[in-house]
Every structure is written in C-alpha cells, then in structure tokens.
Amino acid sequence: xxxxxxxxxxxxxxxxxxxxxxxxxxxxxxxxxxxxxxxxxxxxxxxxxxxxxxxxxxxxxxxxxxxxxxxxxxxxxxxxxxxxxxxxxxxxxxxxxxxxxxxxxxxxxxxxxxxxxxxxxxxxxxxxxxxxxxxxxxxxxxxxxxxxxxxxxxxxxxxxxxxxxxxxxxxxxxxxxxxxxxxxxxxxxxxxxxxxxxxxxxxxxxxxxxxxxxxxxxxxxxxxxxxxxxxxxxxxxxxxxxxxxxxxxxxxxxxxxxxxxxxxxxxxxxxxxxxxxxxxxxxxxxxxxxxxxxxxxxxxxxxxxxxxxxxxxxxxxxxxxxxxxxxxxxxxxxxxxxxxxx
Amino acid sequence: xxxxxxxxxxxxxxxxxxxxxxxxxxxxxxxxxxxxxxxxxxxxxxxxxxxxxxxxxxxxxxxxxxxxxxxxxxxxxxxxxxxxxxxxxxxxxxxxxxxxxxxxxxxxxxxxxxxxxxxxxxxxxxxxxxxxxxxxxxxxxxxxxxxxxxxxxxxxxxxxxxxxxxxxxxxxxxxxxxxxxxxxxxxxxxxxxxxxxxxxxxxxxxxxxxxxxxxxxxxxxxxxxxxxxxxxxxxxxxxxxxxxxxxxxxxxxxxxxxxxxxxxxxxxxxxxxxxxxxxxxxxxxxxxxxxxxxxxxxxxxxxxxxxxxxxxxxxxxxxxxxxxxxxxxxxxxxxxxxxxxx
DNA sequence: GTGAAAGCGCTAACAT
DNA sequence: ATGTTAGCGCTTTCAC
Numbered sequence: 227x228x229x230x231x232x233x234x235x236x237x238x239x240x241x242x243x244x245x246x247x248x249x250x251x252x253x254x255x256x257x258x259x260x261x262x263x264x265x266x267x268x269x270x271x272x273x274x275x276x277x278x279x280x281x282x283x284x285x286x287x288x289x290x291x292x293x294x295x296x297x298x299x300x301x302x303x304x305x306x307x308x309x310x311x312x313x314x315x316x317x318x319x320x321x322x323x324x325x326x327x328x329x330x331x332x333x334x335x336x337x338x339x340x341x342x343x344x345x346x347x348x349x350x351x352x353x354x355x356x357x358x359x360x361x362x363x364x365x366x367x368x369x370x371x372x373x374x375x376x377x378x379x380x381x382x383x384x385x386x387x388x389x390x391x392x393x394x395x396x397x398x399x400x401x402x403x404x405x406x407x408x409x410x411x412x413x414x415x416x417x418x419x420x421x422x423x424x425x426x427x428x429x430x431x432x433x434x435x436x437x438x439x440x441x442x443x444x445x446x447x448x449x450x451x452x453x454x455x456x457x458x459x460x461x462x463x464x465x466x467x468x469x470x471x472x473x474x475x476x477x478x479x480x481x482x483x484x485x486x487x488x489x490x491x492x493x494x495x496x497x498x499x500x501x502x503x504x505x506x507x508x509x510x511x512x513x514x515x516x517x518x519x520x521x522x523x524x525x526x527x528x529x530x531x532x533x534x535x536x537x538x539x540x541x542x543x544x545x546x547x548x549x550x551x552x553x554x555x556x557x558x559x560x561x562x563x564x565x566x567x568x
Numbered sequence: 569x570x571x572x573x574x575x576x577x578x579x580x581x582x583x584x585x586x587x588x589x590x591x592x593x594x595x596x597x598x599x600x601x602x603x604x605x606x607x608x609x610x611x612x613x614x615x616x617x618x619x620x621x622x623x624x625x626x627x628x629x630x631x632x633x634x635x636x637x638x639x640x641x642x643x644x645x646x647x648x649x650x651x652x653x654x655x656x657x658x659x660x661x662x663x664x665x666x667x668x669x670x671x672x673x674x675x676x677x678x679x680x681x682x683x684x685x686x687x688x689x690x691x692x693x694x695x696x697x698x699x700x701x702x703x704x705x706x707x708x709x710x711x712x713x714x715x716x717x718x719x720x721x722x723x724x725x726x727x728x729x730x731x732x733x734x735x736x737x738x739x740x741x742x743x744x745x746x747x748x749x750x751x752x753x754x755x756x757x758x759x760x761x762x763x764x765x766x767x768x769x770x771x772x773x774x775x776x777x778x779x780x781x782x783x784x785x786x787x788x789x790x791x792x793x794x795x796x797x798x799x800x801x802x803x804x805x806x807x808x809x810x811x812x813x814x815x816x817x818x819x820x821x822x823x824x825x826x827x828x829x830x831x832x833x834x835x836x837x838x839x840x841x842x843x844x845x846x847x848x849x850x851x852x853x854x855x856x857x858x859x860x861x862x863x864x865x866x867x868x869x870x871x872x873x874x875x876x877x878x879x880x881x882x883x884x885x886x887x888x889x890x891x892x893x894x895x896x897x898x899x900x901x902x903x904x905x906x907x908x909x910x
Numbered sequence: 911g912t913g914a915a916a917g918c919g920c921t922a923a924c925a926t
Numbered sequence: 927a928t929g930t931t932a933g934c935g936c937t938t939t940c941a942c
Contacts, residue, residue: 232935243913248937256911275684280935283625284918299646307640308667320685323665324657325650342617343662482854489856509851512824514831574919585929590921598927622919626934 233276236268251276282344291535292322292340294333294350301507302376302524303351309528310349317536319346328353334361347371347535352378354420354450359383371538375531378552380421386538387552388530392422395520395557396429399474399502402518402559404437406500406567408472412445412463414456414480423448426476426504445470456483464491472500472565478507481517485564501564516562526555575618578610593618624686633877634664634682636675636692643849644718644866645693651870652691659878661688670695676703689713689877694720696762696792701725713880717873720894722763728880729894730872734764737862737899738771741816741844744860744901746779748909750814750842754787754805756798756822765790768818768846787812798825806833814842814907820849823859827906843906858904868897 233251237244242261249257250265269275282288291314295303311321322345326333330353340348341364348365352374359379365372366384373386403411413430416423427446434441444466447459456475460483463470475481481503488495495501495515503510503519510517530553575593579586584603591599592607611617624630633656637645653663664687668675672695682690683706690707694716701721707714708726715728745753755772758765769788776783786808789801798817802825805812817823823845830837837843837857845852845861852859872895 234935244936245914245938246912248935249912252937258911261911277625277935278685279621279625279628279630280918281937283619283621283920283934284936284938286621286918288621298640298649299643301641304641304646311665311667315681320664322662323653325653339657343620486854486856509854512828512851513855514828576919586919587921587930588928590919591928594921600927603927619919622934623921625918625936626920626922628934 233269233274236265236272236274239268240264286344288344288346289318290320290322290343290345291347291349291539292324292336292343292345294324294326294336294340294348294352296326296328296351296353296377298323298325302505302522305524306375306528306531309525310532313529313532314536317532319536326353328355330356330358337361337364341365341368341370345370347373347539349373349375349531349535351376354417357419371535373531373534373538375527376422378421380419380424386534386550388527388534388555389421389552390522390527390555391557392425393429393432395504395522395559396426396474396476397433398429398557398559399426399504399520400430400433401437402561402565403472403474403500403502404433404439406472406565408470408500409439410442410445410468410470410472411439412442412447412460412470412473414447414449414451414459414473414475414484416448416451416476418448423476430474451475451477451480453479453483456480457487460484460487464488464493471498472502474502474504476504478503478505478510478517478519481519481564482509482513485513485515485517496564496566506560511562515564515566518562518565519560521558521560523556523558530555575611575616578607578614578616581610582606628686630686630688631660632662632664632685632687633689633691633881634666634678634685634687636666636668636678636682636690636694638668638670638693638695638719640665640667644847644864647866648717648870648873651867652874655871655874656878659874661878668695670697672698672700679703679706683707683710683712687712689715689881691715691717691873691877693718696759699761713877715873715876715880717869718764720763722761722766728876728892730869730876731763731894731896732864732869733896733899734767735771735774737846737864738768738816738818739775740771740899740901741768741846741862742772742775743779744903744907745814745816745842745844746775746781748814748842748907750812751781752784752787752810752812752814753781754784754789754802754812754815756789756791756793756801756815756817756826758790758793758818760790765818772816793817793819793822795821795825798822799829802826802829806830806835813840814844816844816846818846820845820847820852820859820861823861823906824851824855827855827857827859838906838908848902853904857906857908860904860907861902863900863902865898865900872897 233247234244237247247265250262314321324336333353375388378387378389415427418424449455473484481501484501488499493499501517503517506519506521510519575589576586579589589607592604656663666678675695717730720729720731757769760766791797815826823843826843830841835841845859848861848863852861
C-alpha cells in the first residue's frame with residue numbers, strides 16, 4: 227500500500243510530464259486514450275487517488291453542494307434528499323445536508339457557513355417564516371448557483387425555482403370532496419406567508435367557487451401545522467352549530483389529527499366526515515381508515531433539483547442570466563378510505 | 569464588498585506578519601488577545617474569511633466527518649443525524665451524510681469515496697447484511713477515526729462502538745408481556761447476523777427462561793423487518809392451533825403489521841393479544857391502539873457519537889490505541905394501549 | 911497531444 | 927508573542 231503522495235512518481239515511472247498525468251486523471255479531452263489508459267492503470271496499481279483538497283484549492287471547485295431543509299425527518303424532504311444525493315453522488319458531487327429547524331436565524335447562519343465553505347451550489351427549501359431572503363444575496367452576488375424548492379420566495383428572487391403544483395393540489399383535494407357530496411368543507415392551512423399554503427388555499431377557494439359551495443370563514447384555520455394545533459382547531463369545528471361534512475388539511479399531520487378527534491367524538495369517517503390531507507406521508511396509509519392525500523412525488527422533485535443545480539453549475543461559466551420560469555412538478559390525488567363513498 | 573483574496577492585505581494594513589494573522593484567525597493560544605481582536609475586526613470589515621480549501625490542503629484536515637446510515641428516513645437514524653449534525657456543526661465540522669440503502673456494495677463504495685475525500689472521521693451504522701467489515705480497513709489502516717453505532721460489527725473490529733442496550737430491551741419487552749399475564753409470546757426478529765436482533769432475541773429468550781415460559785420455536789420468525797414480511801408471519805401465527813396471547817417484534821413496523829392483522833381477524837388488542845414493538849417510531853403513537861415499544865433514545869446516541877468521534881479526532885495525534893469498551897446507551901420501555909391490562 | 915513553469919492561500923516548523 | 931520561510935499537490939496558461 228503506497229503512501230499516496232503525488233502523481234509525480236507516476237509521471238516519472240511513465241516518462242511523461244506531470245501535467246499530462248493530471249490531465250489524464252481528469253479525463254481531459256486532448257489527451258490520447260492510450261496515455262489515459264496507461265496512467266489510470268498505474269494509478270490503480272499504486273493505489274493512488276488525486277488529493278481532492280489540493281484539486282479544490284487549485285481549481286476553486288469543491289465538488290460539493292449544500293442543501294438546506296427545514297427538517298431532515300419530514301418524509302417529503304427525506305425522500306427528496308435521498309434522490310438528490312444519489313444523483314449528485316453519481317456525478318461526483320458531495321452533498322452537505324443542513325437543517326434549519328424552521329428557524330430563519332439558523333437558515334441565515336447555514337447560508338453563511340455554506341458560502342464560507344465554498345460550495346459549488348446551494349439547494350434550499352426555506353423556513354415557514356422566511357419572508358426576507360436577503361441572507362441568500364451573498365450567494366447570488368458571488369454567482370453561486372442557487373435553487374429553491376418546495377418553500378420558495380413568494381416575490382421575485384433571482385434564483386431558480388422547483389415547486390409542486392400546490393394550487394392544483396388544493397383544487398383537486400377540495401373538488402374531490404365536493405364530488406363526493408360534501409356541502410361544507412373545512413380547511414386547515416399553514417401561515418399564508420408560505421407559498422405552499424397560499425397556493426393550496428387558493429386552489430381550495432377556487433374549487434368552492436366553481437361548484438358554488440359557500441366559503442365559511444369560521445371553518446378555515448391558519449396556523450403552524452402541528453398535531454396539537456390541528457387537534458385544537460378541529461375540536462372547535464365540531465363544536466359549531468353547523469358541522470362540516472369534510473375537511474381538507476394542508477398536511478397529513480393535521481389530517482391524522484382530524485381523524486383522531488373524529489374518532490374520539492364518535493364521528494364516523496368517512497361516512498359522516500371525509501378527510502383529505504397533503505403529502506402522502508407514510509403515516510396516512512398505515513392509519514385506519516387510510517387517509518386520502520395529495521402525493522407530491524418527492525422523487526420527481528429530487529430528480530428535477532439535481533438536474534437543475536448541475537445545469538446551473540456547469541453552465542455558470544458560459545451564460546450568467548439563465549434563470550428561467552419555475553419548474554412545476556406534478557401532484558396526484560391519492561384516494562384512501564377517509565374519503566370513500568360508502 | 570472586497571474580493572476576499574488573502575489575509576496578506578490584513579497583515580500589511582496592520583503592519584504585522586501573515587503568520588500572526590493566520591494564527592489570530594485560528595485562535596492560536598499564543599497570540600495576544602489584543603492582536604486577535606484587531607485582526608478579527610479588520611477581517612470582518614473587509615468581509616474576509618479564510619479559504620477553507622487552502623486551509624484543508626495545507627493542514628491535511630478537512631473539518632468534515634462522514635456518516636453512513638442505512639436509510640436517512642428511518643426515525644431513529646433521522647434523529648441521530650439531527651443531533652450529530654447540530655453538535656458537530658457547533659464544533660466547526662461539516663457532516664457528509666450517506667445512505668447505504670442497506671446494500672453492502674453501496675456501503676463499500678461509500679467508505680471508499682469518503683476515504684478518497686479525506687474526511688477527518690467516519691461514523692457508520694452498517695447494513696443488515698454486512699458480516700465482512702474489511703472495506704472499513706482502509707480507514708483503520710490510515711488511522712482515520714471510525715465509530716460504529718446501532719448496527720455494529722459482531723466480532724472484534726478495531727473501532728469504537730456506540731450501541732443501545734438491545735439485550736435489555738428484548739428482556740424488558742418480554743418481561744413486560746409476561747407480567748401482564750401472557751403465557752405464549754411470539755417473536756418477530758431480524759436476521760441474526762445483525763447484533764441488534766441477536767441481542768434482542770437473547771433478551772427475549774432469557775426473560776422466557778427466567779419466568780419459566782416455554783420457548784416455542786414455531787412462534788419465532790427471522791426475516792427482514794418489512795411490513796409485508798411481518799404481516800405474512802403474523803398471519804401464520806394466527807393460523808396455529810394454539811395461538812399466542814402476545815408478541816414482541818424487533819421493530820415497530822412489524823408491530824404495526826401485527827396490529828393490522830389482528831384488526832383484520834377481529835382479534836382484540838390488547839384484550840386477547842398484546843403487542844410490544846421496538847424503536848418508538850412516531851407511527852407507534854399515532855396508531856390506535858397506541859403501540860408499546862422500546863425507546864432507544866436516539867438523542868443520547870447522537871450525543872454520544874458526536875463526543876466520541878470528536879475525542880478520537882482530537883486525540884488522534886497523542887495516543888493511537890485508545891479504543892475502549894463499547895458505549896451502551898440506555899433504552900426505556902414505553903407503555904401504550906397495545907399492552908395495557910383492561 | 912504533450913511539456914514547462916507558475917503559483918493557488920494557507921499553515922507550521924523553526925527562529926527569535 | 928511574533929516573524930521567516932518553505933512548501934502542501936495540484937491545475938492551468940502558454941508554448942510547441
């Protein structure tokens with residue numbers, strides 16, 4: 227097992243120049259295949275690999291991409307991460323995964339650290355509360371490729387965007403309930419500062435309009451989508467004189483909460499009360515009755531993210547202003563027992 | 569906004585030598601506070617940060633630690649990751665998170681890539697099927713700190729180990745069922761090549777022995793702990809002439825499977841059949857009835873991991889053979905409805 | 911298609 | 927407590 231010093235010994239052994247060895251190892255197009263072969267063979271035999279620190283230092287490329295997610299354990303993000311990582315890994319990039327824990331302060335710190343560690347690009351889903359995106363400016367200013375996904379800037383920000391079709395998701399969720407005969411549909415939404423909830427809410431509203439179902443303000447809640455909050459809201463709903471016969475919640479945790487409250491109160495789901503959640507969290511399928519939900523296809527999102535950031539990084543030398551329209555990834559209504567007609 | 573070149577301009581501006589600036593920026597103990605202050609102040613004003621690539625290159629330290637997990641989305645690992653990352657981040661280390669997807673081949677590749685990227689240390693939970701650990705040799709041979717956790721080498725391997733008290737977990741799970749009056753307790757275990765299942769199984773066996781409950785081989789299953797496998801085994805169990813009145817499953821997915829089969833067959837849980845799982849997966853609390861399970865305290869595991877790897881990295885220059893006994897992290901029996909006496 | 915030569919920005923041994 | 931000095935291993939013009 228050699229000491230893995232430099233490739234100069236390879237150059238010497240082969241009687242060629244160090245620069246040729248470097249180029250051969252890096253698959254430089256102008257090096258003959260024969261030379262490449264020779265060099266790589268010897269490198270393998272000598273158990274030699276390029277020192278990535280030296281390479282990064284010299285070339286100013288780290289082959290590292292940072293990704294900021296609110297929480298690594300959320301099913302949607304976990305799946306996106308897996309896909310992105312696999313894809314980037316194949317292309318020779320490493321992923322630094324960072325969690326903001328939905329704190330804008332942490333997010334800001336993460337951006338700075340990522341910047342300081344000279345990542346080649348950044349992918350980010352912002353926190354629920356990020357309305358000011360100026361902490362990302364350091365990246366755009368220094369031309370570091372940046373792509374937002376899922377939770378993205380609501381107003382224009384000079385970065386690429388990949389997002390799900392939340393409007394359509396909200397619309398289809400509500401429409402589904404309406405077509406099942408629901409006349410009074412509650413909605414649990416997150417803070418409207420977040421594009422996700424704004425769009426899902428808009429879809430819900432438009433579905434009601436389209437089918438001439440009255441919008442009832444007292445049945446619509448805006449708050450962080452935790453189990454506790456959801457339970458509280460749903461308890462309120464069931465205390466009303468005119469109770470709803472269906473609910474669309476902007477995440478699955480809230481849908482599960484709705485199911486639990488209904489169970490406690492002896493309200494039959496789906497017979498008396500139908501539920502549609504959002505995200506297709508695995509929990510929504512193991513619970514009984516299974517919960518109808520909107521699948522966001524995290525694999526597609528992840529794939530799109532990898533493609534986008536790679537394009538940006540590779541195209542960065544040629545064109546500079548290549549920010550295009552947001553990429554909208556599809557959603558699919560996934561029907562389970564919580565909204566089946568009996 | 570400056571061009572962020574080198575700290576030589578800081579040295580010049582302050583009339584001191586570059587090495588002093590370097591030391592000041594790195595909080596070298598032999599630099600006066602006054603100098604440090606001055607240097608840091610100017611660096612801030614100039615928006616200057618050290619180039620980590622140059623630092624890494626020169627010092628041969630990447631300030632990066634790799635962690636290999638079977639799957640990022642598993643609750644236990646997701647929580648461990650979160651804790652480890654937060655702690656390491658605070659100490660100025662970045663975490664490269666890698667997934668083996670439980671494939672020994674991928675695991676091997678990950679170790680090699682991590683090695684090639686000169687990480688300062690590696691943390692790993694091996695795959696379910698890793699019995700040969702020689703692909704980790706490259707790390708130990710090159711003195712790169714390595715700590716295994718959760719799923720660890722069964723035989724001696726020269727690396728630090730952090731693991732849960734699986735024997736105790738298995739014992740307490742079985743004992744709990746026994747004390748509740750169960751006379752016939754089934755067990756769903758994973759492959760015994762994995763320390764986790766071996767130990768939990770041993771605990772189960774010993775509890776049966778202690779309380780003189782007969783061990784019934786036909787009620788014990790060894791297979792990958794997927795939902796499908798679990799459902800299949802449990803269906804078999806309920807087809808037997810003498811049915812069990814309790815089950816201990818080595819993960820929560822299987823426990824959920826057991827619950828679902830029972831539900832389908834109209835067997836009342838916990839009245840006729842009591843269930844204890846393992847891991848305290850969030851799903852075990854949202855399902856109804858809630859599932860009794862063994863909490864592995866991933867936060868404690870994560871904390872221990874961070875401490876251990878940091879110690880190893882920092883002590884690496886002084887002592888070399890400092891591998892100590894495995895660190896055993898505690899478990900807690902968490903009782904829910906699936907094993908309540910009625 | 912290959913070679914020569916010039917550093918990239920930093921750290922650390924040694925000196926004082 | 928601070929300065930001097932010598933590279934770390936690689937990429938990349940520029941030349942042929």
